[in-house]
Amino acid sequence: MNTIILDNLKVLTHDNIPVITTELLANLYGTEIIRIQQNYNRNNNRFIEGKHFFKITGECLNNLRLSFSESQISAKTRSLMLWTERGAARHAKMLETDKAWDVFEQLEDCYFNSAKVNNPQPRPEAPELLNDNDTRNLAHLVWSMANGFRFERAWTQGIWYALRHATGIASPQHFEVNQIAIIAEECRRIYGITDTLKSAIFDVEKQAIRRLLRHKDDAETVLREMQQLLEASTHEHDSIMTQSLERWQQANVNRFLQRN
Known part of the structure; x- marks a missing residue:
């Protein structure tokens, strides 16, 4: 996966935090979805919800499916794991392949930080001082x-x-x-x-x-x-x-x- 393709990825966010699905992460890292799932299940004590991932279910999942139809979230999906930048880094470390690390470095620059670049927080206006x-x-x-x-x-x-x-x-x-x-x-x-x-x-x-x-x-x-x-x-x-x-x-x- 080259940088140009990463640049064109639609950034998925949850609570204004860039996240990535298990399916896309596996595809980018050049591995199988089951490997990502196994790494999480075997090391779930090393993953903290809200820090490394978000588990989306119920109404939140329905809203996400409607908002990001291009993500092609299956109607049969009952829960969805969304990985944060730290979660993606942890998976790259567990896979320990050159490709996973190379892709993660590109994700850092072109995906996880793109929301910050494209949607800068407005600076509060300086208060008017006494003349x-x-x-x-x-x-x-x-x-x-x-x-x-x-x-x-x-x-x-x-x-x-x-x-x-x-x-x-x-x-x-x-x-x-x-x-x-x-x-x-x-x-x-x-x-x-x-x-x-x-x-x-x-x-x-x-x-x-x-x-x-x-x-x-x-x-x-x-x-x-x-x-x-x-x-x-x-x-x-x-x-x-x-x-x-x-x-x-x-x-x-x-x-x-x-x-x-």
Whole structure:
């Protein structure tokens, strides 16, 4: 059997895996069908179904017979053995003839791998990344959330980390357009947190000025109360989640969300 004839063979597949019938394998290897069957029966512990072969019966066999009428599967056939590339290699090894090995090498190139060549798997489309305008809008959002804190740089880094954690995008990879809604929702959540903390810090500073500098209250008592006020603000997560944003904050989020 030469390569040209092998090139013209119709590739039979099962579950998208190229396979070959016992009859065709025997014909190509220059042996009798009974030899292939005997080699399997005597060494069936060395053959694994799904890896070296598929045994087709019942409705699956009927469908295969209709789909591959050119394979001339007899109507009397009750079960059909289909050999994979590994199964064909195992039979070539058991026959141990030059012809069997020569043909198997050709089958590797022209038959078992032809389905991969002729039917390449489509590559998934690369996701659309945020454009420059999206990135500017997002950077402005991050700045507006971090601005006003004493440790603004640390807040900025923390916010970017939270956004990457929400989207699953590690640095320095770019955010994707299909993640805009996720990013916008996370920005709303962070706005609620930063607003609550900024408001608490403002109240602490205002009371400190009034009570310590103007009224000259006991410093230890005032500072302890201020500490309690700040701690209380960190436990207001439920109110933060239901808190509505300021109009300008919502406008910032919408600008990013709508890609304006």
